[in-house]
Amino acid sequence: MSVTRGPEEGVCAARECSQTAQVRITWSNPKIPWATSKIWLSCAEHEAFLLDYLLYRGFPFTTVPIADIQD
Numbered sequence: 001m002s003v004t005r006g007p008e009e010g011v012c013a014a015r016e017c018s019q020t021a022q023v024r025i026t027w028s029n030p031k032i033p034w035a036t037s038k039i040w041l042s043c044a045e046h047e048a049f050l051l052d053y054l055l056y057r058g059f060p061f062t063t064v065p066i067a068d069i070q071d
Contacts, residue, residue: 012043019043024069027054027061
């Protein structure tokens with residue numbers, strides 16, 4: 001059992017948010033070169049907050065609207 005939600009649940013990664021995700025944010029920590037990329041999903045309300053978190057730390061990231069993702 002997972003303690004936190006992952007992208008497979010389709011809900012926002014922001015703490016205590018249960019809204020449906022609108023955007024997929026793929027990011028990595030360049031100081032950990034062996035680590036794989038992480039994926040966060042975000043609702044429209046929390047997208048700016050999550051991106052600011054990554055920008056402040058200088059982590060590279062990409063965003064893709066959920067509607068544009070093809071399985």
